[in-house]
Amino acid sequence: MSKFVFLIPLLPFVGFLINGLGRNFLSKTLAGIIGTGVLIASFVLSLLVFSEVSEPGFTVQVINLFDFIKVAGLNIPFAFQIDQLSALFLLIITGIGSLIHIYSTAYMHEETPAHFARYFAYLNLFVFSMLLLVMGANFIVMFIGWEGVGLCSYLLIGYWFGNNNYNNAAKKAFIMNRIGDLGFLLAIFWMLSQFGSITYAEVFAKASTAPVNVLTGITILLFIGAMGKSAQIPLYTWLPDAMAGPTPVSALIHAATMVTAGIYMIARSNVLYTLAPTTQHLVAIVGIATALLAATIALKQNDIKKILAYSTVSQLGLMFMALGVGAYTGGVFHVMTHAFFKALLFLGAGSVIHAMHHEQDIMKMGGLRKKLPITHITFLTGCLAIAGIPPFSGFFSKDEILAAAHDMSPVYYALGVITSLMTAFYMFRLYFLTFSGAFRGTETQAEHLHESPFSMTFPLIILAIFSIAAGWVGIPAVFAPQAHKLSTFLLPVLPERHQHHHFSHSMELMMMGAVVLLIVITILIAGKKFASHKSFDEKQLSGLSKFLANKWYVDEFYNLIVVKPVSQLASFFSRVVEQKIIDGLVNGVGKGVQFSARQLRWLQSGQTGSYVLIMTVSIILFFIFQLLWKA
Amino acid sequence: MPIIPVNYYIFFSLALFAIGIVGVLTRRNAIIIFMCIELMLNAVNILLVAFSKMHHVAAYALDKTTTVGTEAQLFVFFIMVVAAAEVTVGLAIIVMLYRNIHSVDINFLNRLKH
Secondary structure, three states, X not given: OXXXXXXXXXXXXXXXXXXXXXXXXOOXXXXXXXXXXXXXXXXXXXXXXXXXXXXXXXXXXXXEEEEXXXXXXXXXXXXXXXXHHHHHHXXXXXXXXXXXXXXXXXXXXXXXXXXXXXXXXXXXXXXXXHHHXXXXXXXXXXXXXXHHHHHHHHHHHXXXXXXXXXXXXXXXXXXXXXXXXXXXXXXXXXXXXXXXXXXXXXXXXXXHHOOHHHHHHHHHHHHHHHHHHOOOOOXXXXXXXXXXXXXXXXXXXXXXXXXXXXXXXXXXXXXXXXXXXXXXXHXXXXXXXXXXXXXXXXXXXXXXXXXXXXXXXXXXXXXXXXXXXXXXXXXXXXXXXXXXXXXHHHHHHHHHHXXXXXOOEHHHOXXXXXXXXXXXXXXXXXXXXXXXXXXXXXXXXXXXXXXXXHHXXXXXXXXXHHHHHHHHHHHHHHHHXXXXXXXXXXXXXXXXXXXXXXXXXXXXXHHXXXXXXXXXXXXOOOOOOOOEHHHHHHOOOOOOOOOOOOOOHHHHHHHHHHHHHHHHHHHHHHHHHHOOOOOOOOOOOOHHHHHHHOHHHHHHHHHHHXXXXXXXXXXXXXXXXXXXXXXXXXHHHHHHXXXXXXXXXXXXXOOHHHHHHHHHHHHHHHHHHHHHHHO | OOOOOHHHHHXXXXXHHHHHHHXXXXXXXXXXXXXXXXXXXXXXXXXXXXXXXXXXXXXXXXXXXXXXXXXXXXXXXXXXXHHHHHHHHHHHHHHHHHHHHOOOEHHHHHHHXX
């Protein structure tokens, strides 16, 4: 099997080449079939790999493809590592990726063939990079994928490049990511100089020999990389703006690829993080702060995709908190369940937007329940899953994170619960405003409302099933001992969390029940408030709600302290240094040559006699000079 | 027969050369300038032959079979050939010049600079 592992990333890359190079010749159907087909093939291969990995007695496999960098004592092979963690991520990426590709064939049908093929080329490249990222057996291969997803997010967010706002959003995503990438790169250099190798196995084996300070430094730098890619404070502002891309792209970025990269990287280097407790605290604090901040912002947004974007940021915050308190399995578990329900919610939102003719303001929707029955049911499933209602998947993963947080400190637990309640509130605000009550859009929109075609509803149904069932692989020990299959599966890669306090089962059940009860009450409040929302009266927002609707003014703050000074510096350089100094230098040389040429013009008189005279005199002078020189 | 010392040749050749230079510098008639150039070339030729003979005599005194010093005389022939070629071209130019401006005064040639 391991012989064919390289095909998993190669297939999407081939798809990228065919679609990218042949975009002017391929018909839409063909481009769609190629783009989707390669990914489904990868998915089938991933399933085979997964089944092999899940057999008992499997040991980590490292597949060396070729020597990538070989200088002096340093040898960095281009190698893939297949173990439980990467196999799980392979399934998530190719599985959800395939569904999103299928969905895209219908969602993007209005594009011209060339743009359609370009879209699928980017999408394939995106999946290829993400596969490299999770399959790499050393940090360099991971970094290649890491950069690749950054590039593809730029290309896809700016997919509709006719709109300059979208281009700016794309640039913002790219630049924010670059800041994080710098941290990652420095961490790689540091690891190289400390351990002399960059391969996972060697680095983790030597980790305990390094001083704690060095490990703390390395892990913090790695975490800075994760901050950029996984949208944590202070580098999260690109993710909501990334909504500029087509909706399936948002689903891909938020669920299967890109933002999970940071989680994967920290989960992969869990050995280093466990040895650096300071960084773990930092990760947990940044995570929970991001979760809270994004949740409060999401409460007051009106754009359907913005709400989902902030909810992603918030959920990622929870995952980082889980990683920070040492619950690596919990974090990865939440990545998995989140991938299903967030892809579902985004694709559902895409279906709504498709039906509403690119209207994204939930204040102008309402009552879509009857017109879009499948979208409605699946979207409701997604909302219940993210809110954490049992037995939907979100409940199990969130419960595990909260339990781990409580184990660490009650403060984390309380903040985590508050985040969950806010999540339930804004998700059901979104749900009720969109699907119940009366329609608040225009007449023409009301006439054209329609359920999406099968190729769009099919992924929704599949994802809905998984949004319900995905949590059942991680049933906590309270209900049934040894039922946490995922934890057992990941045990060779991710260590089990050390439990400080042991609660009685009744106590744990009581807390779980209390949280669920609070969530249900929150949902009911949201229902009462928004279910029969009549009109979209433009209320003047004031005080706290204005502050939240404006996203804490973080963008304005960044503009003030970073963007403005930088652009002023740039304009200083362009006006003074470029125009005065550099242009002055170049023009000065030209002027000098012209001036001296004018002075020398009299030499060329046209009188042959004077030329010969000058020649003769010069020759004589040369002889005299030579004579004197010798003397 | 007493051999003429090489100094005499040098002075003679220098005089010829100086006459040539002064002629080129001061005269305006293209044909005379041409003749002066020939004078200079021949001054060099004389010098070459003189030195060649001098070296050969010195070497011959030591070794009766030597050919040292004879090479320079070959150069004289080269110079003569080149000078002849140059004369054909130069005279042709002068003829064309005369046909165009009815004069061989080189001061009229300054129109080339425009």
